[in-house]
Amino acid sequence: MPIQHALWKIGTQPTPISLGKLASEQALEDMIVRETGILSAEWMLIGRQEQTGFGGRIDLLAIAPDGSLVLIELKRNRTPREIVAQALDYAAWVEKLTADRIAQIYQRFSNGDSLDAAFQKRFGTKLDEETLNESHQIVLVAAELDDATERIIQYLNDRDIAINVLFFQVFQHGGDLLLSRAWLIDPGQTQANVTTTTKRSGEKEPWNGEYYVSFGTGDSRTWEDARKHGFISAGGGSWYTQTLKLLSPGDRVWVKDPGVGYLGVGRVLEPVVAVKDFKAPTPSGEKSALDVLSTAARLRQSADDPEKAEHFVRVQWLDTVPESKAVKELGLFGNQNTVCQPTTPKWRHTVDRLKQHFPKWNKEPKA
Numbered sequence: 001m002p003i004q005h006a007l008w009k010i011g012t013q014p015t016p017i018s019l020g021k022l023a024s025e026q027a028l029e030d031m032i033v034r035e036t037g038i039l040s041a042e043w044m045l046i047g048r049q050e051q052t053g054f055g056g057r058i059d060l061l062a063i064a065p066d067g068s069l070v071l072i073e074l075k076r077n078r079t080p081r082e083i084v085a086q087a088l089d090y091a092a093w094v095e096k097l098t099a100d101r102i103a104q105i106y107q108r109f110s111n112g113d114s115l116d117a118a119f120q121k122r123f124g125t126k127l128d129e130e131t132l133n134e135s136h137q138i139v140l141v142a143a144e145l146d147d148a149t150e151r152i153i154q155y156l157n158d159r160d161i162a163i164n165v166l167f168f169q170v171f172q173h174g175g176d177l178l179l180s181r182a183w184l185i186d187p188g189q190t191q192a193n194v195t196t197t198t199k200r201s202g203e204k205e206p207w208n209g210e211y212y213v214s215f216g217t218g219d220s221r222t223w224e225d226a227r228k229h230g231f232i233s234a235g236g237g238s239w240y241t242q243t244l245k246l247l248s249p250g251d252r253v254w255v256k257d258p259g260v261g262y263l264g265v266g267r268v269l270e271p272v273v274a275v276k277d278f279k280a281p282t283p284s285g286e287k288s289a290l291d292v293l294s295t296a297a298r299l300r301q302s303a304d305d306p307e308k309a310e311h312f313v314r315v316q317w318l319d320t321v322p323e324s325k326a327v328k329e330l331g332l333f334g335n336q337n338t339v340c341q342p343t344t345p346k347w348r349h350t351v352d353r354l355k356q357h358f359p360k361w362n363k364e365p366k367a
Contacts, residue, residue, distance in 0.1 A: 005169035005180050020172035025074050028141070028168065029059060031179070032072075036062065038181065039139065039166060041307070042239030043070055044122045046115065047105040052093040056086065059141075061094070061105065065123045065239060066336035067132040068194050069094055069102075075142035080149035087138045087163070094136050099129045125336070137162035137194045143169060150184065157185055162193035188242030192341065207341045210351050211247065213255045214338050215263070217323075220310055223263055225293045226255075227320050229280040230269075234338040235302065235310030243339040244272040247313050252361075254354055258334060261326030262354055265361045266315035275303050278312040319360035327357045 007017040022028055029048075032038050036045050039062070047061035060072035071094050073087045097105075106115040119127040138161075145153075145165060156163050165184035170177055213232050217223050221233050232255060234240040247253065251268040279286035280293060289312065290296050290303060302308040321327070333342055333350040355361050 005167070005171075005182065007171050007178070007180065009173075017171045017173050017178070020170040020177045022170055022177070028179075029074055032060065032141075038179070039072065039141075040070075040187070040239065042237045044118065045109070046102070047109045050105055050108075052090055054089055054093055056090065058090050058094070063102075063119065064194075065125070067128060067134065069097070069133050069136040070139060071136060072139045072141060075140065080142065080145045081152070083140055083142070084149060084152055084163075087140060091136060091138055094133075097133055099132050102133060131335075135162070135194045137164065137190055139163075140165045142167060145184075153184060157189065157193060160193045162190050164190040186242075186245075187238070188245050191239070191243055191337065192246055192339075194337075204343050205345060205348070207343045208348055208351060209252075210347070211251055211253045212333060212335060212340050212342055212347065213253045214334075214336060215255050215257055216259070217257050219298050220295050222294055223257065223323050225295065227264070227317065227322075229282075229289075229293070230266075230316060231278070231280070231312045231314050232266075233275075233310050233312045235275075235299075236308060238307055240338050241272070241311040243337055244311055244313055246339050246341070247272065252318075253315060253339075254351065256334065257323070257326065258336065260323050261328030262332070262357070263323065263326055264317055264320030265354065265358045266317040266320075268313060268315055270314040272311050272313050274306070275299050275310040275312060278314070318363050319358035321358075327354065329353060 008014040009017060033045060033048060036043055043062040043064055045060060045062050047058065050058045050061055052058060058071060059074050062070040062072060064070060071087060071091055073083055073090070075083050103115045106118065107113065110118065116127050140153075140163070142165060144167065150165075153163055153165055164187065167182045167184065169180050171180065215221070215223070215226065215232055220235055226232060232253065234244060247268045249268050249270060253266055253268060254262060255264050255266065256262045275289055278289040280289045282292055290300055293299065299310050302310070331346065331349065332353065333344070333347045335342070
């Protein structure tokens with residue numbers, strides 16, 4: 001059923017806050033350009049009102065930390081079904097964008113700046129031309145949708161088409177206008193669909209049931225800690241942590257440090273929890289991760305922030321190697337998403353190779 005927003009002012013007698021109205025949807029687009037966090041704090045805008053080859057203009061275009069693109073369309077005066085159809089049409093254009101054309105789009109948007117430099121500054125990593133625009137997602141921004149259109153969106157998502165809706169509503173509070181938002185589908189589910197898609201449709205195959213995990217080491221996490229205490233983790237924003245929700249007890253994960261190589265394989269023991277709730281095993285019993293990990297001081301800085309806090313998944317390691325012996329070969333799968341379910345032959349080849357490097361990959365878990 002359509003999502004409805006309501007706000008109340010807290011008091012002895014809660015009072016509802018009345019609905020307001022923006023002067024135009026153009027005003028909403030202007031706000032998103034000034035503050036991308038209205039959509040996602042982990043995206044960077046790279047284009048606005050970009051002309052497609054199909055007789056229309058994309059409202060907004062963004063890029064995610066893994067180099068995937070985000071097509072953003074505001075409803076404006078179009079019917080819900082029209083905006084879905086138009087967004088899918090525009091997505092066919094986005095899918096064909098090459099690295100040089102994407103760089104040109106950003107130059108027009110930023111008045112001549114370099115996409116490479118902006119990406120490095122925003123995300124702290126170099127933009128990999130090979131993975132740029134390997135996949136994309138569609139985000140529709142609307143105040144409401146009808147039941148039929150919501151069913152269409154859900155139907156597409158269930159078939160791994162990464163499309164979502166951001167509902168917004170405006171409230172009048174005194175002389176101020178307040179903006180609220182709500183996602184139709186958990187953004188983590190949409191992000192998971194992004195990671196299963198590829199521009200080269202002929203390269204897709206059924207997922208083999210093996211999970212890829214990106215475990216980037218640094219100030220907030222070390223492989224030594226993860227190996228010793230049995231966990232994988234991610235932090236710094238919901239884009240990095242929400243795919244950890246894909247993991248359930250019993251799942252097998254192949255773990256890679258993107259800058260080093262594959263480090264191990266393990267079985268998931270428990271669902272994801274925030275750092276404050278994660279207990280690390282020690283010789284004297286389980287203790288708070290904030291007390292025993294070598295990066296505890298850094299982890300405490302964001303532990304009370306639900307968005308930025310590190311999140312942990314407990315695993316039992318089946319086979320691991322130290323960083324000095326990480327497995328790194330030409331042609332092995334890699335991705336910036338923390339967790340994904342790859343559906344390319346490259347992933348099948350990767351798992352086959354890793355099973356040779358980690359011969360204990362299928363050992364029986366300890367009771």
